[in-house]
Amino acid sequence: MNIGTKVALAVAVAAVCVASAVGLLVHRITAADQLASARSDMDRRLMSAVYDQAAGRKSEARLDPPDLPAAVSEAVRRGVRVTYLQDGPHPVLWAATRVSDRTVLALSRPYGCEADELAELDRTLVTTGAAATVVVSLAGLALGVRMGRRARAAAHTAERIAHGDLDARIGPQGRDEIARLAASVNAMADALGARLEAERRVTADIAHELRTPVAAMVTATGLLPPGPAAELVTGGVHKLRGLVEDVLEVARLDADAVPMETETRQVSAMARRAVAGLDAAEGVVGVRIVTDALAETDPRRVERILTNLVANALRHGAPPVTVEVDVERDRDGDGPVVRVRDHGPGFPPDLLTVLTTSGPQRFRTGCGSAGTGLGLTIASGQARLLGARLTFRNHPDGGAEANLRLTGDDA
Incomplete structure (x- = not known):
């Protein structure tokens, strides 16, 4: 569940709770005021009927009515003047008092109105509360969606930075915690x-400074007398020269300072x-043309x-190494692909995970063998x-495989 949904649900639950509490409070206050007003009116009418009864005038009150509730009768006979709401499908409000030792004077009226x-008020409160809950929930949803969008944008930008796009930035929006997170990213x-x-400059400077002494060493090795030591x-000097050239090439690739000449x-x-161009590849490397392009x-x-x-397949895999040229179709259309496969143990799982997620890492070798680890990086x-x-x-049949997908037309 994303942050937008969580915020919307939290706001909706809070709105329901507030609307329910307010509705219940209004219902109880209104019901209490309504009953108190009706009882006061019935008590006033009862006292007027008592005066009329004492003066011998006809009144709306009744003496010892047969439908008088037992609770009212018992209270009146104890000398208490009573107003009482009789609940039921058709509620009735009673007012009664004792006018003699054995006589009760009582008034009653329907309380259905x-x-x-009150029922109409409850319906109004429910409707208003539901409408307010919907409005507040929509507002919460809008707020949650906006917060979620900003959080997703920050996460997406952080992922781009993690994958090497150091120019990716998050646009500042607001002054809340997400804005602080964006500024921190x-x-x-x-x-x-x-x-x-800074690291690229240092690497390039070191490799550049090493070129001159390495070139001198290459020249000096040519003057050594033949022998195993020579x-x-x-061999060591030539490997060192290759490493220096590889480091320089990596530095130029990192800086995008490489001219392109297409044809x-x-x-x-x-x-x-x-x-x-591989002297060591004779007899162990084959080129197979499936479809040229x-x-x-x-x-x-x-x-x-x-x-x-x-070279990486020969160094870390096992012969034979096959270079296969073919044309395959994907979402971008037809395009030439070159597959380089060896018949060794394949990429270790941890290295394959790195290669498929973040790409080759410099100075990390494949298949557990020794090496400089710059070939795949270059x-x-x-x-x-x-x-x-x-x-x-x-490859499903064994061995490591690298696929180079180019752009072009079928031949």
């Missing part, structure tokens, strides 16, 4: 954006070029994405720049 007036987004920007040092290319050609994109970046995906950033969609899953 007052009862009808905006301040959090500002602080988070400033901190991430091969070990050379129309066959998806199959880009897939083959991406695989051809043309795509309007930046081919260099598509090849970079596919190269990273295949692939995801390049896909974002291309307007492509990169998704991950575990």
Whole structure:
């Protein structure tokens, strides 16, 4: 149950309680005033009838009426002058007094008119209370819906910020707690954006400063005499150079400082070029064309994405690795898709949850193996720049699978 419904129900319940209490109070006060006025009038008429009886004049009172209620008779015979309301389908108001030791003088009149007036008052109170409850409930519903809409907007903006949209903000509305929450979310987004920007600058600066000494190390390794030690040092230096270049590329992707050069290319050609660039992929990586297509994109970046995906599959999965080119239909229409699948154990459940919710996390590796963890991060950033969609899953027949959905026309 959302906050709008809760507020509306709370207001409706409060309105019903207030209307019921007010109606009951008005009913009791009116009934008491009505009965007191009628008794006073009957007592006055009874005293007038007593005077008429004493003077021998005819009056509307009766002596010892047979229908006199027993309670009235007993009270009068004890010397009490009584006014008494006899309840029933046809209520009667009595007034009686003793005029001698054994004689009772009594007056009576129907009380149905007052009862009808009270019933009419009750109907009016019920109608008015119901109308007031409906109006107040509608007002509460409007207030609740407005509060719920603002709370949902704040939650939606917070979710956008959590997914990386640091420019998302909540428009200020009012001065209540929700407005304070919105201001706090905006301040959090500002602080988070400033901190991430500082981290990006530091990362880019460090990687840039490392390029020169790493290049010198690469040159120096070429002067080493051949041998196992030279091969070990050379391999480590080349991995270090690749890591520095990857860090620089991640920094450029984070800053969106990457130029785009789009052209129309066959998806199959880009897939083959991406695989051809992997020296270690000979004999363990195959390209399968189900349906070829043309795509309007930046081919260099598509090849970079596919190269990273295949390299990640070779490093953390198990051969053979299959690169499949096909065309699939979704809500956006037909579009080329490239599937990269290995035959390893697949993504661990916790990593797959991260990949499907927030995307690849830098320096987090897949399948429990060692590695820098930047390959999928770079692939995801390049896909974002291309307007492509990169998704991950575990194939039903085993192995990890990455799907790159491009935009284009069937070939």
